[in-house]
Amino acid sequence: MDEGVRQRIYDYFAHKGMRRTVQRDAIIEAAFTTTEHYTAEELLEMAHKIERSVSRATVYRTLPLLVECGVLKELDFGKDHKFYDPNYIEHPGHNHLICTDCSRVVEFEDRNIDTLEDCISKRLGFTPTTKILRIEASCDELLRQGTCANRKV
Amino acid sequence: MDEGVRQRIYDYFAHKGMRRTVQRDAIIEAAFTTTEHYTAEELLEMAHKIERSVSRATVYRTLPLLVECGVLKELDFGKDHKFYDPNYIEHPGHNHLICTDCSRVVEFEDRNIDTLEDCISKRLGFTPTTKILRIEASCDELLRQGTCANRKV
DNA sequence: ATTTCTGCAAACGATTTGCACAGGG
DNA sequence: CCCTGTGCAAATCGTTTGCAGAAAT
Numbered sequence: 001m002d003e004g005v006r007q008r009i010y011d012y013f014a015h016k017g018m019r020r021t022v023q024r025d026a027i028i029e030a031a032f033t034t035t036e037h038y039t040a041e042e043l044l045e046m047a048h049k050i051e052r053s054v055s056r057a058t059v060y061r062t063l064p065l066l067v068e069c070g071v072l073k074e075l076d077f078g079k080d081h082k083f084y085d086p087n088y089i090e091h092p093g094h095n096h097l098i099c100t101d102c103s104r105v106v107e108f109e110d111r112n113i114d115t116l117e118d119c120i121s122k123r124l125g126f127t128p129t130t131k132i133l134r135i136e137a138s139c140d141e142l143l144r145q146g147t148c149a150n151r152k153v
Numbered sequence: 154m155d156e157g158v159r160q161r162i163y164d165y166f167a168h169k170g171m172r173r174t175v176q177r178d179a180i181i182e183a184a185f186t187t188t189e190h191y192t193a194e195e196l197l198e199m200a201h202k203i204e205r206s207v208s209r210a211t212v213y214r215t216l217p218l219l220v221e222c223g224v225l226k227e228l229d230f231g232k233d234h235k236f237y238d239p240n241y242i243e244h245p246g247h248n249h250l251i252c253t254d255c256s257r258v259v260e261f262e263d264r265n266i267d268t269l270e271d272c273i274s275k276r277l278g279f280t281p282t283t284k285i286l287r288i289e290a291s292c293d294e295l296l297r298q299g300t301c302a303n304r305k306v
Numbered sequence: 307a308t309t310t311c312t313g314c315a316a317a318c319g320a321t322t323t324g325c326a327c328a329g330g331g
Numbered sequence: 332c333c334c335t336g337t338g339c340a341a342a343t344c345g346t347t348t349g350c351a352g353a354a355a356t
Contacts, residue, residue, distance in 0.1 A: 074231070076229050076231050078227070078229050097273075097274060097277060097279060099279065100282055106277055106279075108273060108277060110269070110273055112269055113266070113269055113270070116263070116265055116266055116269060117286070117288060120250075120261060120263055120266070121250060121288055121290050122293075124250060124259055124261060124290075125292065125293050125294060126250060126252065126259075126288075126291060126292060126293060127290055127291050127293060127296075128288050128289070128290040129253055129289050129290055129291060130289040131286075131287075131288050131289075132285070132286070132287045132288075132289075133270070133284075133285070133286045133287075134284075134285045134286075135270060135274055135279075135281050135283070135284050135285075136281070136282050136283040136284075136285075137274050137277075137279035137280055137281040137282055138279060138280050138282060140275075140278050140279060140280060141278060143280075
């Protein structure tokens, strides 16, 4: 995982008078050795492989801290459970397109959308702090060829 | 409430072989006599004033039907509970800006955003079905004058 | 020694569901 | 009559929390 991120987390924890523990280390390690989105449950599973003593409670207690500290982004896909996105630090402005056919999530950035969002906010008398754009869409390839290759972009 | 909406709901219900009941009538009435967003619990409270016999279960059973039928939109503000938006039929493309200072929700439409979202989707090889844009923002007026008038736009 | 952390299991809160009865067609 | 709709209360499920012991500083 990126050492800058690790340092940022430790600094944040230290700043809050929080201690370093094997459980938290394992959770942090697990949280940033993937670029995929995950749920709390999935993170527990990943952290558990690194350190057997990690419990569900500690995962749930650590996740909000990572979000607070700005290294992890909480996502709301309209499902019952939340998702967490470790790619947020590298691509802070990225958005999500979810394929309604295969549930694949495509991340994308667009400077024009960003600018437009800022303009609209300003016009309404606000300064944006968080902008969430989620597009649900059907796969054109599936429509044309009857098969969704689930290809990486 | 709008009679076209009412008719659309009854047609949809009839089409599904569903019956008309005082409880559902009360829920529908309550759902469209406001232009505000509400939670299932709040809708129960409103429907309850119209017809005392409406129960929580029936509200929860009716809400998805109204969403399915396209007259109500389910919103995800990242809170624990869902919100429902009765303004969706009149302004299908509208988006939400949430004030982080006073929690007020401002609805807005923007043709440029719409077009841009379609273009991006196409470029990625998809056809958008649902586009959700949510902006969280701080109030400029509050910043300048130290007070947020919570004014209507 | 002092304070934060931990796992466990119980609690939580919004939503869903099984059931037996009520009521629309 | 038949079949759908209902309220109630219990169940569900992701997440949170109280607690007593464990570990970090």
